[in-house]
Amino acid sequence: MKLGSGAQAAGFRHLHLDMAGSTNVEALARGHEDRLWVTAREQSAGKGRRGRAWTSPPGNLYASLVLVNPAEPRRAADLCFVAALALSDAVFATAPRAAIGMALKWPNDILIEGAKVAGILVEGAHAGDRFTAVIGCGVNIASHPGSTPYPATHLAASDTSLNVENYFSALSDAFAARLEMWQRGAGFAEIRRAWLARAAGLGRRIVVRLPSGDIHGVFEALDSEGALILLDDAGHRRPVSAGEIFFPGLVPSSIDL
Structure with missing residues (x-):
């Protein structure tokens, strides 16, 4: 897996592991390394929101991004919306058939035809005057779990040529662009408008x-x-x-x- 050219130009770096307990845990342990992506082929202890397990077989994307002092800690929740836009931008770029039915579910899921295809987990840590935010992204690309309390799907179900390498490259570029738009919190109004344009259930x-x-x-x-x-x-x-x-x-x- 490689970063996209835009992410490389913006100073992002990448560490790929064959196996990790959780990419978020690995990323938090490297909390001083700004703009570092940590990815894993598979996870043995992946986690979602509220401590839920995240099924993590090979073929899907498990990625966490380290951001050091990205903004005031009170604005850390903005990163869920930044991440959702980046994840959906990458779907548009790599899985156009799936993108036709895509919507963003508040606060941190990506849906395809109403079924969950990706989730986001933002965690933070303080060390002296340093605040580290870690954005964890799990994307069902080659497969999806079958025993969930909600419908789930995977991107290759509609775009059969898609693989995790191509998706991650597009995602890293999309993150670089959306973080620039966010401007450490000053640009949240623009992020908010873009997110609402893709929102699931708005007005319903x-x-x-x-x-x-x-x-x-x-x-x-x-x-x-x-x-x-x-x-x-x-x-x-x-x-x-x-x-x-x-x-x-x-x-x-x-x-x-």
């Missing part, structure tokens, strides 16, 4: 699942901090900064929160 009824229970309403917008604005069934606009959204008819009766 959704279900937001929180530890305290489900909320039903219409997905109206994102605020300036990236919180989802929900017009609930009582007519109140509610900002949701953390949670999981589902679309009517695709809401599991229970899910590990």
Whole structure:
């Protein structure tokens, strides 16, 4: 696997491992190495949001990007939206058939025809005056898990010539471009507009699942901090900064929160 030419020109570097427990763990251990991509052929202990396991066989992409002092820590959540745009840009570049049905699911999933194809996990660490953000990306390219509480798919199901090497090269270039657009948080308004143009469920009824229970309403917008604005069934606009959204008819009766 190699970086794209744009990523190389922007000063990104790459470490590829045959096996890793988790690329995010490996990247956090190298938290002083700015703009370092860590990829692995497979993971033995891949993880998703809320501590969930991420199935990690060969043929899919497991990649984590180290960013040192990318912005004020309070803006670290922006990186989920930056990453989602970069991941989707790479789909447009390498899997045009899959891209026809692509949408971005708040806050950090990529969908193809309503089925999950990629997820994002942003983690941070402090060491003195250094703040390190690690953006973990898992992309189903050659296969997808079969036992999930939501539909899943993989990119090669529609674009059979796609491989992990080509996708990663495009992704590294897309990240370089989207990080430049973000401008360490100053450009979030532009990122927000671009993300909303690809958003799944915008203007539609959704279900937001929180530890305290489900909320039903219409997905109206994102605020300036990236919180989802929900017009609930009582007519109140509610900002949701953390949670999981589902679309009517695709809401599991229970899910590990």
